[in-house]
Amino acid sequence: xxxxxxxxxxxxxxxxxxxxxxGATALEMVKANVIDVLSVLKDPKLxxxxxxxxxxxxxxxxxxxxxxxxxxSRRTLGVSWNxxxxxxxxxxxxxxxxxxKDTYIEKIMAYRNEEINFLKEIPLSESTVEVQTSxxxxxxxxxxxxxxxxxxxxxxVYDVVIEGVSLINNYRTQFREILxxxxxxTLLETLxxxxxxx
Amino acid sequence: xxxxxxPVLILAILFxxxxxxxxxxxxxxxxxxxxxxxxxxxxxxxxxxxxETEGADRGATIPDPFEGWNRAIFQINDRFYFWVLKPVxxxxxxxxxxxxxxxxxxxxxxxxxxLRIVNNLLQGRFSAAGIEFSRxxxxxxxxxxxxxxxxxxCFSIKERFADFRQTLGRYGLGFGxxxxxxxxxxxxxxxxxxxIGDGLLMPQGYLLEKSFLTPEMISLFAHEWVxxxxxxxxxxxxxxxxxxxxxxxxxxxxxxxxxxxxxxxRD
Numbered sequence: 001x002x003x004x005x006x007x008x009x010x011x012x013x014x015x016x017x018x019x020x021x022x023g024a025t026a027l028e029m030v031k032a033n034v035i036d037v038l039s040v041l042k043d044p045k046l047x048x049x050x051x052x053x054x055x056x057x058x059x060x061x062x063x064x065x066x067x068x069x070x071x072x073s074r075r076t077l078g079v080s081w082n083x084x085x086x087x088x089x090x091x092x093x094x095x096x097x098x099x100x101k102d103t104y105i106e107k108i109m110a111y112r113n114e115e116i117n118f119l120k121e122i123p124l125s126e127s128t129v130e131v132q133t134s135x136x137x138x139x140x141x142x143x144x145x146x147x148x149x150x151x152x153x154x155x156x157v158y159d160v161v162i163e164g165v166s167l168i169n170n171y172r173t174q175f176r177e178i179l180x181x182x183x184x185x186t187l188l189e190t191l192x193x194x195x196x197x198x
Numbered sequence: 199x200x201x202x203x204x205p206v207l208i209l210a211i212l213f214x215x216x217x218x219x220x221x222x223x224x225x226x227x228x229x230x231x232x233x234x235x236x237x238x239x240x241x242x243x244x245x246x247x248x249x250e251t252e253g254a255d256r257g258a259t260i261p262d263p264f265e266g267w268n269r270a271i272f273q274i275n276d277r278f279y280f281w282v283l284k285p286v287x288x289x290x291x292x293x294x295x296x297x298x299x300x301x302x303x304x305x306x307x308x309x310x311x312x313l314r315i316v317n318n319l320l321q322g323r324f325s326a327a328g329i330e331f332s333r334x335x336x337x338x339x340x341x342x343x344x345x346x347x348x349x350x351x352c353f354s355i356k357e358r359f360a361d362f363r364q365t366l367g368r369y370g371l372g373f374g375x376x377x378x379x380x381x382x383x384x385x386x387x388x389x390x391x392x393x394i395g396d397g398l399l400m401p402q403g404y405l406l407e408k409s410f411l412t413p414e415m416i417s418l419f420a421h422e423w424v425x426x427x428x429x430x431x432x433x434x435x436x437x438x439x440x441x442x443x444x445x446x447x448x449x450x451x452x453x454x455x456x457x458x459x460x461x462x463x464r465d
Contacts, residue, residue, distance in 0.1 A: 174447055174450070
């Protein structure tokens with residue numbers, strides 16, 4: 001009798017436990033989320049002004065699932081992060097999120113009609129991997145790599161490397177220029193203006 | 199690509215004598231910049247928390263002693279792109295469909311076969327050089343003078359990229375410093391030298407038995423340029439739009455990209 005219960009119990013666990021999510025590799029996770037963003041972009045039902053609005057909202061949700069903006073911010077600012085007060089850090093993450101979302105969507109939009117191949121994942125450290133994808137474009141294939149970090153909720157992207165150019169490194173160089181001679185507030189003001197324009 | 203060389207040559211002639219005057223300054227400026235950068239890197243090392251250093255690139259940098267000049271030329275290039283290049287490339291792309299432009303891409307790519315063969319050899323990648331040699335033979339014949347990439351399409355022999363800029367980098371030569379050339383855009387002494395080297399290995403001049411500065415040659419290079427650009431309209435705009443400081447964003451993208459090309463050569 002006991003054995004039977006145990007067997008049934010194990011069977012039920014095996015059926016209902018979301019193993020597929022638990023063991024999801026970074027590649028699977030990134031793939032699912034990128035495809036999510038793309039499917040919203042491609043959705044023929046989302047046309048016109050109304051559709052555009054829904055589209056932006058859905059992309060935002062999908063992008064939020066893909067990226068870890070705090071991780072992105074910390075890695076972009078590096079030590080300068082410590083110069084920011086907790087409130088300033090919070091604002092920076094919020095502004096940077098808006099900026100990155102626009103940048104990423106712009107980049108991925110350009111590739112919406114092309115085929116994306118999810119090639120492989122390469123471990124970078126104990127908790128980070130690089131998911132390598134290739135986009136077949138007419139002018140030649142483009143290499144887009146997603147760097148992801150393992151978090152409690154799964155793999156989160158903290159950098160996108162397009163043709164060898166890392167997004168966070170690119171912004172770090174630009175921010176460094178501003179933070180070199182100015183307080184964090186100057187950078188925040190610059191970002192406010194930049195994001196507000198759009 | 200060679201069209202882009204012409205202004206360099208003109209500049210070299212124009213400013214050739216002055217280079218002595220600048221010689222020392224360059225050196226000093228370079229040194230200063232180097233120590234500055236090293237200092238910064240050390241700081242990052244000392245203070246950054248475990249999380250941030252782990253797996254994160256410290257980021258490549260380049261000395262920029264002529265930032266004033268570079269920013270001015272960057273502005274001129276920007277105008278030139280929006281006022282001349284982009285409308286021309288757009289009109290061209292409108293007239294010829296993607297497939298036809300693709301044929302031209304193949305044609306110009308095939309002309310770079312010899313320089314890929316030589317540079318693969320220089321880098322000690324002998325099998326890659328052999329592959330490029332067979333690609334050049336196949337595409338120049340069965341591929342109808344290179345208009346079709348038959349090596350890839352019929353035999354699945356993919357391109358093995360190599361150029362002289364990559365060769366110099368793989369030999370351990372550093373960027374030197376950042377320089378923005380009119381029309382060509384981001385470069386460095388190393389890459390300028392590399393481009394001249396590549397230019398000399400282009401068969402156009404030898405085939406037409408003409409020097410590089412004739413109207414025929416210039417139109418050929420201009421066509422290659424516009425044809426290539428017609429596939430990449432929007433790239434620069436995206437970079438500019440996303441940037442806080444487009445000049446710095448471009449400089450950093452250049453450094454990161456060229457570094458990647460050199461590292462890619464190691465596979």
